[in-house]
Amino acid sequence: MTERARHATYDQPVGGWGSAKSLLKHSTEQHAVSAVAALVKDHNKTGGYMCTSCAWAKPAQPHAAEFCENGAKATFWDVTSRRTTPDFFARHTVSELLGWSDYDLENEGRLTHPLRYDARLDRYVEVAWEDAFADIGTKLRGYQPDEAVFYASGRASLETSYMYQLLARLYGTNNLPDSSNMCHETTSVALPPTLGTPVGTVLLDDFRETDCIFSFGQNVGTNSPRMLHPLQEARERDVPVVVFNPLREKGWEAFVNPQRPGQMLTNEPTTIATQYYQVRAGGDIAAMTGMAKTLLALDDKAQALGDARVLDADFIAAHTHGFPAFEAMVRATEWAEIEHESGLAQAEIEAAAHTFANARAVIAIYGMGLTQHRLGVDTVQMLVNLLLMGGHIGRPGAGICPVRGHSNVQGQRTVGIAEKAELVPLDRLAAQFGFEPPRADGMNTVEACEAVIAGKVRALIGLGGNFVRAIPERELMEEKWRELDLSVQIATKLNRTHLIAAKTSYLLPTLVRSEIDRQATGPQVVTMEDSTTCIHASRGKFEPAADTLLSEPRIVAEIAKATLPPNPCVPWDRWVEDYARVREAIEATFPDDFRAFNARLDTPGGFPRPVAARERRWETESGKATFTRPKALSASFDDGRDADVLRLITLRSNDQFNTTVYGYADRLRGIHGSRMVVMMNRDDRIRLGLTEDGRARLVTAVDDGIHRAMGGFQVIDYDLPPGTCAAYFPECNALIPLWHHAEGSKTPAAKSVPIRVRPE
Ligand SMILES: Nc1nc2c(c(=O)[nH]1)N[C@H]1C(S)=C(S)[C@@H](COP(=O)(O)OP(=O)(O)OC[C@H]3O[C@@H](n4cnc5c(=O)[nH]c(N)nc54)[C@H](O)[C@@H]3O)O[C@H]1N2
Ligand SMILES: Nc1nc2c(c(=O)[nH]1)N[C@H]1C(S)=C(S)[C@@H](COP(=O)(O)OP(=O)(O)OC[C@H]3O[C@@H](n4cnc5c(=O)[nH]c(N)nc54)[C@H](O)[C@@H]3O)O[C@H]1N2
Numbered sequence: 001m002t003e004r005a006r007h008a009t010y011d012q013p014v015g016g017w018g019s020a021k022s023l024l025k026h027s028t029e030q031h032a033v034s035a036v037a038a039l040v041k042d043h044n045k046t047g048g049y050m051c052t053s054c055a056w057a058k059p060a061q062p063h064a065a066e067f068c069e070n071g072a073k074a075t076f077w078d079v080t081s082r083r084t085t086p087d088f089f090a091r092h093t094v095s096e097l098l099g100w101s102d103y104d105l106e107n108e109g110r111l112t113h114p115l116r117y118d119a120r121l122d123r124y125v126e127v128a129w130e131d132a133f134a135d136i137g138t139k140l141r142g143y144q145p146d147e148a149v150f151y152a153s154g155r156a157s158l159e160t161s162y163m164y165q166l167l168a169r170l171y172g173t174n175n176l177p178d179s180s181n182m183c184h185e186t187t188s189v190a191l192p193p194t195l196g197t198p199v200g201t202v203l204l205d206d207f208r209e210t211d212c213i214f215s216f217g218q219n220v221g222t223n224s225p226r227m228l229h230p231l232q233e234a235r236e237r238d239v240p241v242v243v244f245n246p247l248r249e250k251g252w253e254a255f256v257n258p259q260r261p262g263q264m265l266t267n268e269p270t271t272i273a274t275q276y277y278q279v280r281a282g283g284d285i286a287a288m289t290g291m292a293k294t295l296l297a298l299d300d301k302a303q304a305l306g307d308a309r310v311l312d313a314d315f316i317a318a319h320t321h322g323f324p325a326f327e328a329m330v331r332a333t334e335w336a337e338i339e340h341e342s343g344l345a346q347a348e349i350e351a352a353a354h355t356f357a358n359a360r361a362v363i364a365i366y367g368m369g370l371t372q373h374r375l376g377v378d379t380v381q382m383l384v385n386l387l388l389m390g391g392h393i394g395r396p397g398a399g400i401c402p403v404r405g406h407s408n409v410q411g412q413r414t415v416g417i418a419e420k421a422e423l424v425p426l427d428r429l430a431a432q433f434g435f436e437p438p439r440a441d442g443m444n445t446v447e448a449c450e451a452v453i454a455g456k457v458r459a460l461i462g463l464g465g466n467f468v469r470a471i472p473e474r475e476l477m478e479e480k481w482r483e484l485d486l487s488v489q490i491a492t493k494l495n496r497t498h499l500i501a502a503k504t505s506y507l508l509p510t511l512v513r514s515e516i517d518r519q520a521t522g523p524q525v526v527t528m529e530d531s532t533t534c535i536h537a538s539r540g541k542f543e544p545a546a547d548t549l550l551s552e553p554r555i556v557a558e559i560a561k562a563t564l565p566p567n568p569c570v571p572w573d574r575w576v577e578d579y580a581r582v583r584e585a586i587e588a589t590f591p592d593d594f595r596a597f598n599a600r601l602d603t604p605g606g607f608p609r610p611v612a613a614r615e616r617r618w619e620t621e622s623g624k625a626t627f628t629r630p631k632a633l634s635a636s637f638d639d640g641r642d643a644d645v646l647r648l649i650t651l652r653s654n655d656q657f658n659t660t661v662y663g664y665a666d667r668l669r670g671i672h673g674s675r676m677v678v679m680m681n682r683d684d685r686i687r688l689g690l691t692e693d694g695r696a697r698l699v700t701a702v703d704d705g706i707h708r709a710m711g712g713f714q715v716i717d718y719d720l721p722p723g724t725c726a727a728y729f730p731e732c733n734a735l736i737p738l739w740h741h742a743e744g745s746k747t748p749a750a751k752s753v754p755i756r757v758r759p760e
């Protein structure tokens, strides 16, 4: 029986007392109240540990408490006193556990022992670490290298990630898909040809100098709440904040800083967004084209009057390529088309453009609302176009700011977890470790799914994550996953992927980052890279959940030793004894990024990797920053002609981290008690014959021979543009076709799934 959701608009600001109450609730429920003191002292602070939740920057001068509600929840859930022991598995068969919710599975607590699935008993049973490694090694040696896939979810440290990519390459494959394939891969494809960098250009200091902030498709209150601090400071300098989002997300509206006793007492919030535009899903290219059109018109007028130019003409002339063709495209686009595709009125878009035109230094923030569309790459590149028009790259206080997902997802790519061979210094790896690395591209996440479906993958190793739950096409994937020969999942908590048993399945439990990682030379330090390319050290402070756990570097090293022939150049054991030695190897492979790595570990605020675009050096084909033209004005697959087909946005609640569901309180959207809801525009709901709070069935509106449908949704009236509806990830992933991904990046297009909503 599904619980019914209660819905009432949340009239409180983000942060404030609501957030303090939620923190208290989760610390008690997870029996982790004693963790609160450590949170204040060590969380995101130099000498402490780095949060395992989001990847937002950590300031050089931290606040008294440098954590947010969701970072605290993540920590309580990591250091919970609950345990999922072998005894738990003796009591529950895997078939039974398949009926449990994501919340119930992870709420059982931390995994403590290595486990192997026993098909006869239909249970996971304890196995000795040595036996698990020996069997995994034997099995891996029996496959062709390209039949194995080494997936990583963006949490593991730089040290583990470097060892993991080396394991895959020594084994003989570049099959290294990463959670970023489902996330900011679109960014990594969009930015190199236009700006010559795969990452953003903004540093935390830029927030202090900016005089205008734009945000597209990112939910700050839930997914990067600590960014509210620099936003609040900017607002106190009267910096305008302009938001494009189909939903009125609370985090962009009002914030009470729990770190400010005065503000907590008055509960008088800081207004964040000064202008808010509810663009329709997939409508951002159109909205930005309208903004560009307005900037050109304003610039024409300024030139006619002899006033200061609106465009940065000197920058465009000296630093960019492709402007005339871009300009012609924008001038030729009609307002009627722009209004239709964006769902916004010309006057609204012009108002946004005026704010942009008046600014000296613009920061553009964006998230999954841009990257997870068919034309996600074009959308991000359109944002680059806008910034280039005003010269807002490589200027203090300005730049592009993709907000990354997992706490080290960007860093994993930096140290070589990449399926694209050209992104990795293979020659250097070859020289350093005396082997011939594979040169052909490996598979990304979507390609790995295609290969699993085609029966071409025999082994899938997961360094964290919940692969089958996070990817599209759930039903077919769960069926085909069972045909894998080997699944090895390195994890902290039990999730659904572990329960879809392959012919042989291992579940290997590991330490979390906030736990003390003791090795032969003493407690170890690990490192990670934040959204702004700054590298931080992290030192675990909590006692491990069980003394049977191994660290991630140790698990990777043991799998490597059991699988690969000995190689004197790769000292796995010495690396595990002292992670500083892994950092030396990282520095040798990536000397520009990691110069004096061990010496700079404790740089307050982290040390930034160099990004050439910040200095206006353009590592692109033309040697300049490049304007591009989008393929179409709509970023979605559907043409929008059938009014009964809605664009479904799948998004996160305030009570989850991806597939980890902390609870059923999406407080900031006022939705409580159930996640099986579909948020709809009221007029759409009435037109489609649905009743408020009634039940609905969602059916994917594509014609590819596969019927994808899910029932049991409760309809909620929500402030959304017509034609757009929303529901939660991961529940809805069964509705997304595998081919429904971004062109160029293959990031699943989870933000406008064509859907029919029917009464049930
Ligand atoms: N607490 C918490 N923190 C997290 C996560 C978490 O699950 N919980 N996940 C982490 C990860 S891996 C990631 S990638 C990030 C994700 O963080 P976000 O990038 O914020 O991703 P989403 O929550 O999926 O929501 C994106 C936003 O885009 C909006 N949107 C949808 N479609 C469109 C569109 O077409 N145009 C525009 N302009 N907006 C649109 C949605 O309404 C939503 O507000 O957060 C990270 N941080
Ligand atoms: N429809 C739809 N689908 C989406 C998205 C969407 O917006 N809509 N978002 C996509 C995005 S942006 C992402 S990043 C992916 C996320 O996909 P994944 O990264 O695969 O999923 P997570 O939910 O982050 O993984 C959670 C699991 O990781 C394990 N874990 C947690 N901490 C650790 C650790 O420290 N070490 C190890 N080894 N394991 C750990 C736990 O066992 C936990 O169950 O989902 C994608 N899928």
Ligand SMILES: [Mo]
Residues within 6 Å of the ligand: 179, 180, 182, 183, 184, 404, 405, 406
């Ligand atoms: Mo992500």
